[in-house]
Amino acid sequence: MSSFTLDGADVAxxxxxxxxxxxxxxxRFIPSLCAHPEFPAHGSCRVCTVLVNGRPMSSxxxxxxxxQVVESNTAALNRDRQALVQMLFVEGNHFCPxxxxxxxxTLQSLGKELGVTSAGFAHESPTRPVDASHPDILLDFNRxxxxxxxxxxxxxxxxxxVFALSGRGLHKHLIVNAESGRLADTGMSLEDKAMxxxxxxxxxxxxxxxxxxxxxxxxxxxTPRQRLEAGRKP
Amino acid sequence: MTAKxxxxxxxxxxxxxxxxxxLDIDERILPLLERVTLDRSPLTDQKHAGPCAxxxxxxxVCNEDNLHVxxxxxxxxxxxxxxxxxxxxxxxxxxxxxxxxxxxxxxxYTEEPGLTRRVVPDDPELPLLFDKxxxxxxxxxxxxxxxxxxxxxxxxxxxxxxxxDGKEPRLPKGAIRYD
Numbered sequence: 386m387s388s389f390t391l392d393g394a395d396v397a398x399x400x401x402x403x404x405x406x407x408x409x410x411x412x413r414f415i416p417s418l419c420a421h422p423e424f425p426a427h428g429s430c431r432v433c434t435v436l437v438n439g440r441p442m443s444s445x446x447x448x449x450x451x452x453q454v455v456e457s458n459t460a461a462l463n464r465d466r467q468a469l470v471q472m473l474f475v476e477g478n479h480f481c482p483x484x485x486x487x488x489x490x491t492l493q494s495l496g497k498e499l500g501v502t503s504a505g506f507a508h509e510s511p512t513r514p515v516d517a518s519h520p521d522i523l524l525d526f527n528r529x530x531x532x533x534x535x536x537x538x539x540x541x542x543x544x545x546x547v548f549a550l551s552g553r554g555l556h557k558h559l560i561v562n563a564e565s566g567r568l569a570d571t572g573m574s575l576e577d578k579a580m581x582x583x584x585x586x587x588x589x590x591x592x593x594x595x596x597x598x599x600x601x602x603x604x605x606x607x608t609p610r611q612r613l614e615a616g617r618k619p
Numbered sequence: 620m621t622a623k624x625x626x627x628x629x630x631x632x633x634x635x636x637x638x639x640x641x642l643d644i645d646e647r648i649l650p651l652l653e654r655v656t657l658d659r660s661p662l663t664d665q666k667h668a669g670p671c672a673x674x675x676x677x678x679x680v681c682n683e684d685n686l687h688v689x690x691x692x693x694x695x696x697x698x699x700x701x702x703x704x705x706x707x708x709x710x711x712x713x714x715x716x717x718x719x720x721x722x723x724x725x726x727x728y729t730e731e732p733g734l735t736r737r738v739v740p741d742d743p744e745l746p747l748l749f750d751k752x753x754x755x756x757x758x759x760x761x762x763x764x765x766x767x768x769x770x771x772x773x774x775x776x777x778x779x780x781x782x783x784d785g786k787e788p789r790l791p792k793g794a795i796r797y798d
Contacts, residue, residue, distance in 0.1 A: 474708070479708070480704070480708065480710065480711070480713075480714070481704065481768070481797035481798040482704055482710065482711070482768035482797075482798045483711070483714075484798070487797065487798040488798065493797055493798075496797065497792070497795045497796075497797070498792075500790075500792075500795065501795075502707075502763075502764040502765065502766050502790065502795060503701065503707050503756060503761070503764035503766070504707060504708050504754065504756070505756075507757050508708065508709070508754065508757070510713075510716050510717075510751070512717045599798050
């Protein structure tokens with residue numbers, strides 16, 4: 386079997402796997418955000434950037450190849466990752482204490498994993514009203530990080546095309562594909578794949594709230610790194 | 620015996636929850652007080668901070684008094700620490716940032732049902748509200764951050780222990796919380 390090294394450890398891969406896919410199978414954690422195992426890589430958040438033979442490449446889009454020397458856990462890369470996470474925090478309105486997704490949020494877990502303790506930059510504080518029109522689903526756009534997973538899940542898996550991104554640069558934002566712009570006027574339902582893919586707290590099932598208390602949630606019990614490393618073969 | 624280290628604490632636009640969590644270090648406060656003298660703090664009721672090694676500031680900045688106190692802390696403390704969600708990103712009080720402050724005052728003090736006196740308070744004793752609630756690092760240089768709502772007692776303990784031992788303070792992984 387072919388292999389490459391990740392921070393000095395041998396990682397086996399099969400032809401066609403990306404670096405992060407092979408690392409996941411081997412139980413080796415590379416910090417990532419927009420890379421979802423069930424969707425083709427998007428390569429937009431750059432959090433999973435690693436050095437491949439000394440060159441920075443996103444590990445979700447770079448194919449593994451024989452003999453690559455991959456470095457992930459370096460001080461410089463982790464500093465860049467911290468800054469990326471901090472920029473995502475200040476671009477939206479992320480108030481973890483009041484968020485139902487706190488403790489099961491990829492952005493939050495990533496921040497804690499990387500030792501981020503502050504926002505670092507000045508907050509943009511954008512004004513983004515919520516959409517509570519749907520009887521079963523709440524959309525809180527304040528937390529959107531523009532990963533497009535819901536856009537792709539709704540279009541490619543659910544075939545409903547409920548979401549889209551609109552605007553450019555700082556004005557880019559998530560919208561609902563309906564003449565009214567309201568979720569109630571789409572075919573979105575609780576069974577949709579788009580309900581499950583949001584890495585942050587935008588798409589929420591109503592009346593769920595704080596049924597699992599803070600401190601007992603998914604990533605409170607086991608961090609993403611711990612979950613992945615628990616599956617590592619000795 | 621080495622001289623005690625002076626530490627000041629205050630709450631700006633906060634709820635004192637961070638101070639309560641600090642007190643959750645329980646009996647460890649006794650060995651701490653052998654190494655630390657509290658300067659301005661809700662526990663001493665001292666009105667102004669003197670020269671200190673460390674200042675712990677809870678809460679964001681929502682009015683001119685908050686800013687005045689924050690600047691006093693920055694001037695007096697060698698190491699300034701933003702403590703808790705509100706000091707770090709504005710927290711709950713910053714939820715008003717998407718509304719115009721005059722509108723909010725009118726709504727709350729003149730339009731809410733059950734009010735006996737419908738007037739926006741304007742006593743000169745009251746500090747002027749700012750249009751936005753801001754976190755500390757957007758206004759002064761902040762040296763360290765202890766996140767959480769509130770930060771766990773363990774975070775206060777680990778941070779202060781490191782600092783008093785002359786080490787670079789480091790929060791243990793489990794002690795970094797955003798909620």
